[in-house]
Amino acid sequence: MKGPGLRVPRSRGEEVRRRLLAAAELRRDLQILKEGEFLVLPIVREASLPAEWGEAVFREFASVAPPAPTDYRERLEWTPEAKADLPRSFDIVGDIVLIRLPSSLESRKEEVGQALLSFVPAARIVGQDRGVHGPERRRQVERIAGTGGWHTRHRENGLEFEVDVERAYFSPRLAREHERVAAEVQRGERVYDLCCGVGPFSLMLARDGRASHITAVDSNPEAVSLLRATQARYAWGSRIEVVEAPVEQFLPHAGAVERVILNLPHEGIKYLPSVAPTIAPRGRLHYYEVTPRVEFERRAEGVVSALVTGDWTLVDRHVVHPYSPTSDLVAFVFERSER
Ligand SMILES: C[S@@+](CC[C@H](N)C(=O)[O-])C[C@H]1O[C@@H](n2cnc3c(N)ncnc32)[C@H](O)[C@@H]1O
Secondary structure, eight states, X not given: OEEEXXXXXXGGHHHHHHHHHHTTOBOTTBOOEEETTEEEEEBSSOOOOOGGGOEEEEEEOOBOOOOOOSSGGGGOOOOHHHHTTSOSOOEEETTEEEEOOOGGGGGGHHHHHHHHHHHSTTOSEEEEEEEEETTTXXXXXXXXXXXXOSEEXXXXXTEEEEEETTTSOOOGGGHHHHHHHHHHOOTTOEEEEETOTTOHHHHHHHHHOOOSEEEEEESOHHHHHHHHHHHHHSGGXXXXXXXXXXXXXXXXXXXXXXXXXXXXXXXXXXXXXXHXXXXXXXXXEEEEEEEEGGGTTTHHHHHHHHXXXXXXXXXXXXXXXXXXXXXXXXXXXXXXXXX
């Protein structure tokens, strides 16, 4: 836009800019112009500024771009009351954005989808996340913006996984946990990754290369085929033996190993009696469960009693992420004693 300015030699630009700022005479919504060895500072009005500050001129100035929003909700021109129900957080899986919206926003979900699509730089499609269901923990998603399907490649801890958010379980909220377990593995350990899904634990372990044998087991054929597709893209992928089977079929024939991961938070407990015999003395179990916050301290005792055989020591217990207003996904790590 056209407006008044103050033309000053570049060498005096900063000094005059400060003076104008202090006098509230600088227009901060317009860009400073460069003219050879001079700068033209946009000013509020043709004020009678001291002549030694610079030469009064009239110029075309470009606007300063408004700062990028730091929150997707800033992209929605809604009343504060309407915004009150908008969730603050959302998940990003590859180029897919997933958000859980309350029923009060059902009629405005497409607007939220568009806001997220423009806010998340890599977003291709936005899905309303309707939660995971059934024994295979498949996610129900409904497209609210963007195009294409639910298959993507997700980057995590320097790895790229094949993921289909609708056909096989995957949560980006477990990234630190995958890394944490992989870091614990000692050279030569044999590992079972039970209920492996698309294989994030196994893939991390295989990439690190210390485990001597990794067996990844899942009953969902689509999870298994996604894991196999990722496996095929890495030279070290062959370090994982992928088994498509229910754990109840796999465990009775399984030999002992030094580490077992069992991430089936709502039902895993029922498999613990048959998991326990597969853990060698001094071997460890990483067991995941959704635990009411009030039971965090005492829950380990209940898990040990479900292991039935062997003596167990709780060596670690931590919250992986909040699950609901009153519960968390909790990781319990037990070690089997020598006897
Ligand atoms: C919560 S997901 C965990 C996936 C993976 N461990 C991860 O961290 O991303 C649970 C997985 O257990 C599998 N599952 C459920 N019941 C099973 C069973 N009886 N035997 C084998 N896998 C099972 C599901 O198919 C699903 O992939």
